[in-house]
Amino acid sequence: MTAPPPSRPAPHRAAVLTGVGGCLPPTAVSNDELAARLDSSDAWIRSRTGIRQRYFASPGTATSDLAVGAGARALKSSGTPDVDAVLLATTTPDRPCPATAPAVAARLGLTGTAAFDVSAVCTGFVYALATAAGLIATCAADRVLVIGAETFSTLLDPDDRSTSVIFGDGAGAVVLRAGDAEEPGALGPFDLGSDGGREDLITVAAGGSRQRLSGVAPKSADRYFAMAGKDVFRHAVQRMSASARAVLARAGWEPGDVDHLVGHQANLRITNHVADEVGIPRARCFSNIADVGNTAAASIPLALDQAHADGVLRAGGRVLLTAFGGGLTWGSTVLTWPELDRP
Template sequence: MTAPPPSHPPPHRAAVLAGVGGCLPPTAVTNDELAQRLDSSDAWIRSRTGIRQRYFAPPGTATSDLAVGAGAEALKSSGTPDADAVLLATTTPDRPCPATAPVVAARLGLTGAAAFDVSAVCTGFVYALAAAAGLIAAGAAERVLVIGAETFSTLLDPDDRSTAVIFGDGAGAVVLRAGEAAEPGALGPFDLGSDGGREDLITVPAGGSRQRLSGVEAAPRDRYFAMDGKEVFRHAVRRMSASARAVLDRAGLRPDDVDHLVGHQANLRITNHVADEVGIPRERCFSNIAEVGNTAAASIPLALDQAHADGVLTAGGRVLLTAFGGGLTWGSTVLTWPRLDRA
């Protein structure tokens, strides 16, 4: 008996956005609460970051708990509880080993689905979107759940004013389904990049193999997140702007064609500078950093979920996504917002 020929994905197969969801810890932490400890003020924090509050996960909560919450909402939004793969972008996995994505998949009833973590810090969600699009384009999956989830508060030095006021915890998610490149919701093209020569700009020095095999005990401060704020600002604006322009060029679009820019929610001033560099009016930028802070890999999907819920993102609108993070890493993509149900 002759074996049937291998199946191949149809031409022009694309990843299409089919659902969105988000999850935040139950209690917000205001600037005033942090300012009392950090010799700062609400006005100082707002003027430099655009943030007025953020959410910190309570004791007993892990990154997987937030990821499950966001993933469940995205699956519900998509109209079906099924997915062939789960990709989790995070810098704060539940454990160094194993990956957190399989745990999330099992808790969502997706045991047996392919599942893996993506580590690209604040660019992680865009990298995960690209990986998911590749799985769908190759015919390896029909539906992929992509989650960005962080408990960044676990990495912060509570007495470091330069970082403790910026970051927050949360999770956002989208469901991608196989579809056609010409239909609303189709992702692409993508632009991705990295520069490992500047790994020192955004880092947690201790805890990995380099420090553990150095023979030197880690200093207490090396267990916390650290960054060079001025240099990060400069690189973030330059890399996100160039990446966004590259995606628009590949898609045959002009800045005027973009209805909404949804960038990584790093700092409101960064978002505004990127918009200016790309040539997109600032009023077309969606930002929720004032309410949730910088949630790293969760920031773009959380922003998409809120913008959708608020009615800012409507069917037919052209949306540009761009991000920058440690590594250094950066990435962008573009899509036409599809018609999605709102909870």
């Protein structure tokens, strides 16, 4: 005789945030330090970006060093040193080959653990969260360390005012564990997207196979990061807003249900415009861009770490994450903030 179906479905296996950590280089670089060389000013930079300082890694420091620092703090926050996989979102790996994540895992004492890089520029951390959630949902992993780490200063033309004042270096990380989709800290749903037809809006032209196989020596400017600022601003607002609305609809949340919008820290004006488009009061946006600049794939986990440490993120708060980056790429997810110890 066939057994009757259960009265309620089994809980859906989900990725639950259980630890958070961050790491910044020791050297802060103020606007005033950049302004003289760039024929600019602190007031000009702040008015257009919302940034007053950023951190640059010192010679001898690599992306993996910052990733290890953030990863170690996230593991400590989670209460256990063990995970089944390490995912590193970065645009600035230590080397073109191999991936940086395995070296980070080994330095954290996780030799033998699955480890790989995720490349989606400033959306990389959200893409990595979705990938980690997939590993957990399919039982390929029970615990995953997800890191966003960048030394973006290595890609910047120091004489380009449009980019060198915006970006900084840093790393942030979270630990995810398998849990119930209904419990605090559970991630999801996700919304992810891309538009490769606009790949040239955010790019480093030289160094890849297309340039190397072109038979043409790269120009000096091609070795540096370049961005079509006005077009990027417009697409960032449009894509992040649409993605945020989509993920809220899938989660069954109204904009008014969101306690905190933690977006990619690209530009304070972008964050404010996204909040306006989605219908979330600007006062509910957490931003640390003034202190750290745009740290690309590291920006959301660094913001989460600071907001948690400052007591802004409290247990039970509903949090919306949304990002936009090169590719073009974009993505969003939601979670209810769990109870975590503060440092």
